[in-house]
Amino acid sequence: MAGAGGGGCPAGGNDLQWCFSQVKGAVDEDVAEADIISTVEFNYSGDLLATGDKGGRVVIFQREQENKSRPHSRGEYNVYSTFQSHEPEFDYLKSLEIEEKINKIRWLPQQNAAHFLLSTNDKTIKLWKISERDKRAEGYNLKDEDGRLRDPFRITALRVPILKPMDLMVEASPRRIFANAHTYHINSISVNSDHETYLSADDLRINLWHLEITDRSFNIVDIKPVNMEELTEVITAAEFHPHQCNVFVYSSSKGTIRLCDMRSSALCDRHAKFFEEPEDPSSRSFFSEIISSISDVKFSHSGRYMMTRDYLSVKVWDLNMESRPVETHQVHEYLRSKLCSLYENDCIFDKFECCWSGSDSAIMTGSYNNFFRMFDRTTRRDVTLEASRENSKPRASLKPRKVCTGGKRKKDEISVDSLDFNKKILHTAWHPAENIIAVAATNNLYIFQDKVN
Amino acid sequence: MGTMFARGLKRKSAEDGEDVEGGLAGTQATPSYSLQRQSLLDMSLVKLQLCHMLVEPNLCRSVLIANTVRQIQEEMTQDGTWRVVAPQAAGRAPLDRLVSTEILCRSVREQEGERPAPDVGDGRMPGLVPGLSAVPSAQALRSPQSSLWEVDSSRENRGGFQKSLDQIFETLESKTPGSVEELFSDVDSSYYDLDAVLTGMVGSTQSGHGSGLQAFTSAATPPPGSSCRSDLGELDHAVEILVET
Numbered sequence: 001m002a003g004a005g006g007g008g009c010p011a012g013g014n015d016l017q018w019c020f021s022q023v024k025g026a027v028d029e030d031v032a033e034a035d036i037i038s039t040v041e042f043n044y045s046g047d048l049l050a051t052g053d054k055g056g057r058v059v060i061f062q063r064e065q066e067n068k069s070r071p072h073s074r075g076e077y078n079v080y081s082t083f084q085s086h087e088p089e090f091d092y093l094k095s096l097e098i099e100e101k102i103n104k105i106r107w108l109p110q111q112n113a114a115h116f117l118l119s120t121n122d123k124t125i126k127l128w129k130i131s132e133r134d135k136r137a138e139g140y141n142l143k144d145e146d147g148r149l150r151d152p153f154r155i156t157a158l159r160v161p162i163l164k165p166m167d168l169m170v171e172a173s174p175r176r177i178f179a180n181a182h183t184y185h186i187n188s189i190s191v192n193s194d195h196e197t198y199l200s201a202d203d204l205r206i207n208l209w210h211l212e213i214t215d216r217s218f219n220i221v222d223i224k225p226v227n228m229e230e231l232t233e234v235i236t237a238a239e240f241h242p243h244q245c246n247v248f249v250y251s252s253s254k255g256t257i258r259l260c261d262m263r264s265s266a267l268c269d270r271h272a273k274f275f276e277e278p279e280d281p282s283s284r285s286f287f288s289e290i291i292s293s294i295s296d297v298k299f300s301h302s303g304r305y306m307m308t309r310d311y312l313s314v315k316v317w318d319l320n321m322e323s324r325p326v327e328t329h330q331v332h333e334y335l336r337s338k339l340c341s342l343y344e345n346d347c348i349f350d351k352f353e354c355c356w357s358g359s360d361s362a363i364m365t366g367s368y369n370n371f372f373r374m375f376d377r378t379t380r381r382d383v384t385l386e387a388s389r390e391n392s393k394p395r396a397s398l399k400p401r402k403v404c405t406g407g408k409r410k411k412d413e414i415s416v417d418s419l420d421f422n423k424k425i426l427h428t429a430w431h432p433a434e435n436i437i438a439v440a441a442t443n444n445l446y447i448f449q450d451k452v453n
Numbered sequence: 454m455g456t457m458f459a460r461g462l463k464r465k466s467a468e469d470g471e472d473v474e475g476g477l478a479g480t481q482a483t484p485s486y487s488l489q490r491q492s493l494l495d496m497s498l499v500k501l502q503l504c505h506m507l508v509e510p511n512l513c514r515s516v517l518i519a520n521t522v523r524q525i526q527e528e529m530t531q532d533g534t535w536r537v538v539a540p541q542a543a544g545r546a547p548l549d550r551l552v553s554t555e556i557l558c559r560s561v562r563e564q565e566g567e568r569p570a571p572d573v574g575d576g577r578m579p580g581l582v583p584g585l586s587a588v589p590s591a592q593a594l595r596s597p598q599s600s601l602w603e604v605d606s607s608r609e610n611r612g613g614f615q616k617s618l619d620q621i622f623e624t625l626e627s628k629t630p631g632s633v634e635e636l637f638s639d640v641d642s643s644y645y646d647l648d649a650v651l652t653g654m655v656g657s658t659q660s661g662h663g664s665g666l667q668a669f670t671s672a673a674t675p676p677p678g679s680s681c682r683s684d685l686g687e688l689d690h691a692v693e694i695l696v697e698t
Binding site: 094098122184185203204232236286289290293340344346349 | 490493496500509511512513514516517519520521524525
């Protein structure tokens, strides 16, 4: 199923022509809060694409097998399974609601016919098994076809039940529930490369779990101060290294990243590496700290680099150099003069995610006005694209967008003041091997792919 | 290049202060800068108060806002524009007791109906009053509160703001008695503390505060007076719940 343009090491960014492929979700202007997509994640093969929403539901799309009669449309993603992962809860002790919103989904590597994923809300992580059933047993001895028990005294003959094909049914069942380990809100989960453990991080603590054990977790990072009045920094994201099962990183609200080695001690409060870029004194303002807060951290597939997203930029770090990033890409620098307004309307606290292309040659992140940005690390070119229903004709190429920052606005440019800050793209995902991207725009999921030659 | 402070603020105000260049230290004199800074401070305090919703507020956001407030306070202290108003012990006691009980019982009581909005006209202790909105009917109290936080509020109110921020920072710097945590050892009460702190509720152990604030801290430690018996009753109830679960 590699596909025409797949395999190899596809380049990203400008060298490709991105085209609209599909859009999922309601067209209504009125968006139900529960339908807002809160996380998007491809599985390891890219055949499955999972989304979580504010209503606690998970929808999984599966890529259709390539159709020889329609060679130009690469496999489309269609709904494979939908289930309610989390329900709203009420914490009676604190008189507070616990939101059912799915904060993160992470797939486990596939080991048998079934698929497994972890989904989490603010407090509880669940391991879900998604399995197919396409056969049904018929001819039971002790029960009728409709399931009613037969009277054993009426049975005069024995038969062997036979398996008959049935319409494909995809079932999702919760296999593990990892609860009561987080006092604060979970912001990250990350499956370890050992495929046996995973970490979950909240604002102040990171816990290590074994996938089989739900009644115990190990606390590996704790930055809660003895006196909460002294709290000035929180954990914002955490991730395991893709190959070294003893290494993980976590980012903070002060723009720092700490790399920890679990071999050094049980409690990894002391970091092995500390990444921080010195502040530029000429651009210091009251908002400097807020915009330096890291909203996402992702290792490259190679494991040699990591990428961080703060409010205005994306930075690529070489794990061997702690003093500063090796690349800094401006996402929407034109917002720097608007920080006060963005503080007032809380947009400055929006947490954008970022992702690598399969070959690590390109990176992508979202912005406002349903814009998203792509940076090609090899050609050093970047492009701004838009996820909108207007550009939704099948295989229509996406036209690069430009924001006008001052002076005369050229045709097709949009001025900063016209940007819609309610249309934010916080969650994006890139297929692990091919140039297919999934972009969540509020309640719609857009899928784009490169033009097939 | 450019005014790096002005960059962070609204463009139209920035144009007024455009003659101010260089480091933050160089901008202290201009009235427009002070106004902008005060406006930012007021906005930040409002944001902290509005944290009390049905769902646990975002800790990251609260911490970032609190840090911003602290930065402003530090700069205003250096400027000499930070004025600490002495607490009026006698007048504060009744409101304090109300509030401190509220904090203790918040975990235990069901959400109540609307509380009558307290008289905030005197602008004396706005820092305490918004704490009441922390309790169930945040919406009901929000409108009388928001009028407090208008930028062009009277001088008297601004004095009140200074005082409420002062309370917040005193509590941020002082140590809380850890004894509340002992009682709720099964439950991490730290979120309470931050919640209380951000509304300036938590009583510090410093003298000079009214006896009412002492009631909060002493409810956890063996109480010297009978004023805290009702608080203890509520705590017993809370412990009961813990034991049953």
